[in-house]
Amino acid sequence: MxxxxxxxxxxxxxxxxxxxxxxxxxxSAGAQEYSTEKEDTEVVLSPDGYSPYAGRNFxxxxxxxxxxxxxxxxxxxxxxxxxxxxxxxxxxxxxxxxxxxxxxxxxxxxxxxxxxxxxxxxxxxxxxxxxxxxxxxxxxxxxxxxxxxxxxxxxxxxxxxxxxxxxxxxxxxxxxxxxxxxxxxxxxxxxxxxxxxxxxxxxxxxxxxxxxxxxxxxxxxxxxxxxxxxxxxxxxxxxxxxxxxxxxxxxxxxxxxxxxxxxxxxxxxxxxxxxxxxxxxxxxxxxxxxxxxxxxxxxxxxxxxxxxxxxxxxxxxxxxxxxxxxxxxxxxxxxxxxxxxxxxxxxxxxxxxxxxxxxxxxxxxxxxxxxxxxxxxxxxxxxxxxxxxxxxxxxxxxxxxxxxxxxxxxxxxxxxxxxxxxxxxxxxxxxxxxxxxxxxxxxxxxxxxxxxATTGSRMMVRFFAGYNFTDEDALSRLPADAGYAKGVPMGGNLAMTEDGQAPTFLFAALKDPLSGNLDRIQIVKGWLDAGGQTQEKIYDVAWSGDREIGANGKLPDVGNTVDVANATWTNSIGAAELIGTWQDPDFEASLSAFYYARVIEIPTPRWTAYEAKRFGVEMDAAVPMITTERAYTSPIWYTPG
Incomplete structure (x- = not known):
């Protein structure tokens, strides 16, 4: 230090x-007893019976x-x-x-x-x-x-x-x-x-x-x-x-x-x-x-x-x-x-x-x-x-x-x-x-x-990859059922199919009730090209409002409702949840790749804004007063062969 x-x-x-x-x-105190048996990572859904939650072991x-x-x-x-x-x-x-x-x-x-x-x-x-x-x-x-x-x-x-x-x-x-x-x-x-x-x-x-x-x-x-x-x-x-x-x-x-x-x-x-x-x-x-x-x-x-x-x-x-x-x-x-x-x-x-x-x-x-x-x-x-x-x-x-x-x-x-x-x-x-x-x-x-990982917000994020996700999977209020049954979760490995099919992704994010609404979900792709060089690309895959991706390939800004002087904001923009499916349009079956989701919130007051309000101080113009909290999922890796 x-x-x-x-x-x-x-x-x-x-x-x-x-x-x-x-x-x-x-x-010293006595140790707590707990099972040291590793949990079974296989998913067994139970379609029998009435309750949709019965048999969920994920x-x-x-x-x-x-x-x-x-x-x-x-x-x-x-x-x-x-x-x-x-x-x-x-x-x-x-x-x-x-x-x-x-x-x-x-x-x-x-x-x-x-x-x-x-x-x-x-x-x-x-x-x-x-x-x-x-x-x-x-x-x-x-x-x-x-x-x-x-x-x-x-x-x-x-x-x-x-x-x-x-x-x-x-x-x-x-x-x-x-x-x-x-x-x-x-x-x-x-x-x-x-x-x-x-x-x-x-x-x-x-x-x-x-x-x-x-x-x-x-x-x-x-x-x-x-x-x-x-x-x-x-x-x-x-x-x-x-x-x-x-x-x-x-x-x-x-x-x-x-x-x-x-x-x-x-x-x-x-x-x-x-x-x-x-x-x-x-x-x-x-x-x-x-x-x-x-x-x-x-x-x-x-x-x-x-x-x-x-x-x-x-x-x-x-x-x-x-x-x-x-x-x-x-x-x-x-x-x-x-x-x-x-x-x-x-x-x-x-x-x-x-x-x-x-x-x-x-x-x-x-x-x-x-x-x-x-x-x-x-x-x-x-x-x-x-x-x-x-x-x-x-x-x-x-x-x-x-x-x-x-x-x-x-x-x-x-x-x-x-x-x-x-x-x-x-x-x-x-x-x-x-x-x-x-x-x-x-x-x-x-x-x-x-x-x-998140920057402090407690948004809930799901991210799965597979080959058979459909838009209907994103309509369910229980997307993890389809996610685990048809694909692998964040941190998983996706194998190549016999016909070199492009993977599909199922993603969902729910806002932190004490933080800002959601601006967008992005999927970050990195890969090794045919020449052995690393590449990356970012895809906006879900977003709030009626914005459209522009000619420059970028999604317009979500806006900003932060009142810096009072360290407040309104959730009048953004979305409480975002969910959807996406298929990689640039997929090449012979190239190794990884994918992870990044979830961005709408702008909210930074800790410096709260501090300035509480103590009645004016900070230098260089001090940021607004932040955009975010989450980074673990990647999912695709390996050819």
Whole structure:
């Protein structure tokens, strides 16, 4: 975390924390029992009987969650937030909490699942350090930091906090105490088991592997398992290895040794400066089949949208896409130490990565970038807030207040590369089509990529591909019946027919009742042409109103009802739902391709507009006040042969 995420007043939170007694994580509790049997992915519809819902054994509703949340247990977040892992679970379940600055906070609707993914590096250090843990104080650096933080001098506290955060970028941990990490990890896994309520709320065990420092090759690691298996390992950190390929080896060893299951979710390729989706191995050598197989196995989904910008597409890479320039962070890497250059962009954005995957598959026989989509917050406040009117920001150094919009989030050596508070995106969320709300069912849905990402809205989205969908399928109020019976869902694979028939798609979207109406549904296609070059095209396949596609091939704008001054809008434009079928008019049976749906809402107020209204402030003209929330489904891949 860059030093600018702090300011001098944060020192007072350290001093207040030091006055607290018994600052520890929640003690162990018994693990919840749940079935570890994988769910059957075959669909069996029951045409017999009266009820249309009887016999439906496929997912009925999306389960909403956040796979990327930090609390005081993370070293960087712990220098600012006082919210614990227990607070994070309580908040996600819909309970009201008090923020670090004393504000009352609550979600508009509870989440269905949560991963508290605190950083692996010196896992659990800050609560232990502030609480005077004997294991930490037995180390030279722990004793030094504790004495400085206990001195009562705000400047010393601030400087020490900066030293602690800076230590994360080193090659060796300044406090190397496996016993303390084991204690913190087991406290967390027991807490997750205690909050895990099968059928009601899934507390999924996980952590974040943070590597490459400013180039941000970070992964969130998620377990299918409970504490009994998760405690047989410990968080793998960059102090173990900065090479993500070594992380995959570590995860494979865990599975082989314990019989458990685990996956990793990469994020923020937009800040990796050409590293996240490189066409080479981590060390710059050529990719091998073994490397791409490991990535394909352990990284089934990707996080394209969160607080640090949107990474679905970039206008430089997709100049014909009028929606590509959305919450774009493209000035530099994570801490502003290296400017962005155009040649870096193809290895940073999800759509381009999906295209690159087709090319690698042609060469090596495996697609390492065959990932689904899931959104998350990456909040370091302990609160999974992704709604525009309820956004608490990246970290607790600055909570909602009149000047938050111009606070420096990333202070770069070159001021032009610095990131200010208003640039933060109030997103995102992950939707998982699982048959039941259990750890196992959610994990299995992620493995089969039946997921989608949103920028914070909770719109319901269905997306299927097959060869026999008809317009009548779109007339049903239960489109999933036809979708599962006649095709494959998002994340699936579509085989070639004997006669090379063009695939058909069934799609549906229902608005979030607390957000804007729907503008349109688009299908994004990427493919490998006959010359081995990647291509893309975007099709508007359903839209609101009586608009018609123009001579330029574009659909006219839906309009805008946002009243910025009052941070309101009307749903007098757009549609409450969109549903339909579509057949690819440019299909060539011999060419590999992928398809995913992108759903766009009508314009609504951005969090900055709500903030300006609440505090009566006038922000700079460059600050965006309007947003268009969206969803990205996992792709469906077509493979010839």
């Amino acid at each position: 860059p030093k600018a995420l702090w300011n001098s007043r944060n020192a007072h939170f350290f001093l207040a924390a030091l006055s607290m007694t018994g600052l520890t994580l929640t003690t 997912p009925q509703v999306p389960l909403w969650g956040d796979s990327h949340l930090h609390t005081m247990v993370s070293v960087d977040a712990g220098t600012m937030t006082r919210l614990s892992q227990e607070d994070a679970f309580r908040f996600a379940r819909g309970e009201e909490v008090t923020t670090t600055h004393g504000l009352r906070a609550k979600l508009s609707r509870p989440l269905d699942w949560l991963v508290v993914s605190d950083h692996a590096e010196m896992y659990g250090l800050m609560p232990q350090l502030l609480g005077g843990d004997a294991e930490i104080l037995s180390t030279p650096k722990g004793k030094e930091w504790y004495e400085k933080l206990s001195a009562g001098d705000p400047q010393v506290t601030f400087d020490t906090a900066m030293e602690i955060v800076a230590s994360l970028s080193g090659d060796v941990p300044p406090i190397d105490n496996p016993k303390a990490i084991k204690h913190a990890w087991e406290n967390y896994t027991a807490l997750a088991d205690r909050f895990n309520q099968p059928g009601v709320f899934s507390a999924i065990i996980g952590y974040e592997y943070t590597t490459e420092g400013a180039n941000n090759l970070h992964r969130n690691v998620l377990f299918r398992d409970d504490s009994l298996r998760a405690n047989q390992t410990r968080p793998f950190s960059q102090f173990d290895s900065k090479n993500p390929e070594d992380l995959w080896d570590y995860l494979a060893e865990y599975e082989a040794r314990t019989g458990g299951e685990v996956l990793a979710i990469a994020h923020n390729g937009n800040l990796s400066n050409g590293r996240m989706f490189s066409m080479n191995a981590w060390d710059g050598s050529e990719l091998t089949r073994e490397i791409v197989e490991m990535r394909a196995r352990f990284e089934p989904i990707y996080e394209p949208t969160q607080i640090k910008g949107d990474g679905e597409a970039h206008p430089f890479l997709s100049p014909d896409d009028e929606f590509a320039d959305f919450d774009t962070w493209d000035a530099s890497n994570l801490n502003g130490t290296e400017s962005k250059t155009p040649e870096m962009l193809p290895a940073e954005y999800a759509r381009e990565a999906l295209k690159r995957g087709l090319k690698i598959e042609q060469e090596l026989g495996v697609n390492p970038f065959k990932f689904g989509m899931v959104g998350a917050t990456d909040s370091h406040t302990g609160m999974a807030t992704a709604q525009e009117d309820n956004f608490f920001g990246k970290h607790s150094g600055v909570e909602p207040e009149p000047e938050r919009w111009k606070h420096i989030v990333i202070e770069a050596p070159d001021p032009d590369l610095s990131i200010y508070g208003w640039k933060q995106a109030a997103g995102g969320l992950g939707a998982v089509w699982a048959r039941e709300n259990t750890r196992a069912a959610i994990f299995d849905a992620m493995m089969r990529k039946e997921t989608y």
